[in-house]
Amino acid sequence: MNKAELITAVQTHSGLTNKKEVEAVLESLSAVITESLKAGDDVTLFGLGKFSAQAKPERQGRNPKTGESLTIAASNVAKFTAAKALKDALN
Known part of the structure; x- marks a missing residue:
């Protein structure tokens, strides 16, 4: 599954109507995980x-x-x- 397929799947599963919002949430999740790991958490x-x-x-x-x-x-x-x-x- 690539990024576009993941965005579509999350949008369908969650009921959100805007793909840009789903993409922003996934990118934010990735950024938060990366920052936490860098901090040692x-x-x-x-x-x-x-x-x-x-x-x-x-x-x-x-x-x-x-x-x-x-x-x-x-x-x-x-x-x-x-x-x-x-x-x-x-x-």
Whole structure:
């Protein structure tokens, strides 16, 4: 499902009449989740799951082309854990 299909589906499901409003809500949700993760907070959407930020330490890797050892920098990554209700709905 792409962004346009998601907007249409949310509009149909929610009963909202304006696609621009639905798009603004989805973009705001994305921005709020991103800002919260940057601040180190977790975001829980009940029935859907939990977004969290996870720190990955610096580590050693290899260049697959040359086999040369290299250092992969530390980074933060987004992690999503599905809620039990979502897992149950899929099975």
